[in-house]
Amino acid sequence: MPLSLTCDCGARFEVEDALAGQSVACPECQQPLQAPALQRPTLRTSGFALASFLLAIVGAFTVVGTVAAVVLGLIAVVRILRDRERVAGLGFAGFGVGLGLAFTALMLWAISNGELFGLGAALRRTQMADQLDPVDPKAPLEIRENGFSLARPTAKWVRARKGFQSLPVQPLLRNDALLLLVQPDLYAFLDVQSEANNQVGPAVEEFILNRLKQDPTQPALNNDKVKSPPKFGGIGDDDDPPEISRITKVIAVGTPKSLPTDDKAQQANEMTAEATIDGKRWTVLVRTYQMKKSGRLFIVRAFAETARFARVKDELVKALDSFKVSPGS
Numbered sequence: 001m002p003l004s005l006t007c008d009c010g011a012r013f014e015v016e017d018a019l020a021g022q023s024v025a026c027p028e029c030q031q032p033l034q035a036p037a038l039q040r041p042t043l044r045t046s047g048f049a050l051a052s053f054l055l056a057i058v059g060a061f062t063v064v065g066t067v068a069a070v071v072l073g074l075i076a077v078v079r080i081l082r083d084r085e086r087v088a089g090l091g092f093a094g095f096g097v098g099l100g101l102a103f104t105a106l107m108l109w110a111i112s113n114g115e116l117f118g119l120g121a122a123l124r125r126t127q128m129a130d131q132l133d134p135v136d137p138k139a140p141l142e143i144r145e146n147g148f149s150l151a152r153p154t155a156k157w158v159r160a161r162k163g164f165q166s167l168p169v170q171p172l173l174r175n176d177a178l179l180l181l182v183q184p185d186l187y188a189f190l191d192v193q194s195e196a197n198n199q200v201g202p203a204v205e206e207f208i209l210n211r212l213k214q215d216p217t218q219p220a221l222n223n224d225k226v227k228s229p230p231k232f233g234g235i236g237d238d239d240d241p242p243e244i245s246r247i248t249k250v251i252a253v254g255t256p257k258s259l260p261t262d263d264k265a266q267q268a269n270e271m272t273a274e275a276t277i278d279g280k281r282w283t284v285l286v287r288t289y290q291m292k293k294s295g296r297l298f299i300v301r302a303f304a305e306t307a308r309f310a311r312v313k314d315e316l317v318k319a320l321d322s323f324k325v326s327p328g329s
Helices: 045-060 063-082 090-112 119-132 169-171 203-213 306-321
Strands: 002-007 012-015 023-025 032-034 142-145 147-150 179-183 189-195 248-258 263-276 280-293 295-305
Touching: 032 142, 045 063, 045 090, 063 090, 063 119, 063 203, 063 280, 142 179, 142 295, 147 189, 147 306, 169 263, 169 295, 169 306, 203 248, 203 280
Parallel strands: none
Antiparallel strands: 002 012, 023 032, 142 147, 179 189, 189 295, 248 263, 263 280, 280 295
16 A cells, blocks of 8 residues: 655655655655654454363263363364464364364263263262172172072172162162172172972073063162162152153073083073163163073173173173082072
């Protein structure tokens, strides 16, 4: 844009802006004049860049906040690149986008694994503390009971005490279980049941599915009555107890398969089922062992929420593989 100059002699003329700040001669009197310097526009920091930066920090542990930080940061980058002489804040925008992407990925990973940085596991351990045997890393992993033995996968698997209950999984718990093991961190369970002279025969799938459907208000282990969980926050005893969950759907996953038998068992089978409780699916891996002499039937079940079953499957299978029937059972 041309620059307008006025000489002391009264002459008015224009020069190219390339001569801004330089000395030029008046075309009338030839006296030197100083061309004014160009005024650069004032830089302002992009509001989108600042918003992106702040959201990435304040909303670091919320998916909504971090996604918004990424979106606002990208908008800021586009606007800054279009008008770099007037708009600044590229560093703020880049930080907001980078941190937003990182925390969004981290939160989605935590949510997909069913845990928020271990908070769920810590809460379960606290709530179940008085219902489980203490964790003893030095205790032997093998458990010997009347008629069978079984090895815990790790020391974190502990025996449930009489009256154990947990509302989300309550319908799957049985008061006739001989043993119930719990892994609070993974919210996984394993129990052993037994029936006398119950011939399953070839209809093992129907037997297992029907057994899962039985009595959806089944009490907890070795307990005659389902108790309400302890109340917190000063809630009075007159408040209505929480409604007991129910199994609303049971389906078979795959087909049953026969397992190798020894001289004590005449038939051994395995199958996987899914039970839906309050909209959440639970995967149940079941093995049955029919004894030759006594006709006694052992039912060993390992179960966890379907969303986290893959994480705990190796431990469940390890425990199931360790199950052994004692001689004479």
